[in-house]
Amino acid sequence: MFWLARPPYLRRTLAVLILVMAVGWELRPTPTELRAYLARDVTAGEEVNDEVLHWRRVPIGILPEHVSPSGIFLVDVNRGMPLVPSVLAEASPLPEGWWSLEVPIPEGTAAGVDVRLVVDVRSAPKIIPGIVVRLLEANSIDGARALVAIPEAEVGAAAAALADGSLRTLVGSR
Numbered sequence: 001m002f003w004l005a006r007p008p009y010l011r012r013t014l015a016v017l018i019l020v021m022a023v024g025w026e027l028r029p030t031p032t033e034l035r036a037y038l039a040r041d042v043t044a045g046e047e048v049n050d051e052v053l054h055w056r057r058v059p060i061g062i063l064p065e066h067v068s069p070s071g072i073f074l075v076d077v078n079r080g081m082p083l084v085p086s087v088l089a090e091a092s093p094l095p096e097g098w099w100s101l102e103v104p105i106p107e108g109t110a111a112g113v114d115v116r117l118v119v120d121v122r123s124a125p126k127i128i129p130g131i132v133v134r135l136l137e138a139n140s141i142d143g144a145r146a147l148v149a150i151p152e153a154e155v156g157a158a159a160a161a162l163a164d165g166s167l168r169t170l171v172g173s174r
Contacts, residue, residue: 032057036069036083044075044111045134045147048088058082074112099155100133100147103162105169107144111135113171115148119157120166128154 039054046052048069063082071088081087094100103117109132117128130148148169150158161167 031060033060033066035063036067038077038079038081038083041079042073042077043135044073045132046073048072048083053083094133094149095131097152098131098149099152100149101155101158101162102136102145103130103148103158103167103169105132105135105144105146105148106171109135109144109146109169109171111146115172116170117148117150117154117158117161118168118170119161120168126157128158 034055035058036053037056039052042052048071050069053069064084067083067085067088069083071090073087074089075087077087105115109115111132111134113132115130115132117130119126119128128150130150133147133149136145136147158167
């Protein structure tokens with residue numbers, strides 16, 4: 001006599017419980033973490049500071065390893081991009097005991113490139129090694145300019161040549 005059998009309350013309760021758990025699992029909040037993003041465009045050689053960063057919550061695991069917001073940018077980075085290890089260097093590209101000088105550079109020169117500054121000394125040209133630390137805003141009249149790191153012993157000769165217009169910049173590769 002099947003009409004006298006007990007109703008399937010236990011099966012229905014179990015089915016509703018499984019359905020509630022599945023909906024709860026789907027609607028649970030995604031775990032997030034704070035990550036640094038760029039608040040404005042930055043150029044290679046520029047230092048990381050609070051002015052160029054803003055923080056956003058993103059799901060955990062979306063971005064590569066967490067980056068300490070310090071150091072300098074190796075490349076130009078656009079506003080809104082996340083701060084990732086591949087765009088940063090921990091230390092300044094300025095070697096110990098070197099100074100930086102604003103000099104004209106050929107168009108297309110990038111930060112981190114080796115350069116040679118040719119100082120026109122009347123008897124013989126003097127060649128000073130350098131490294132492009134940071135590109136500066138392009139000036140339509142004077143052309144491209146950059147901060148170039150040079151050894152401290154050569155600062156006087158380079159500054160004098162820059163002042164009298166006899167300084168020339170040769171670009172190599174790094």
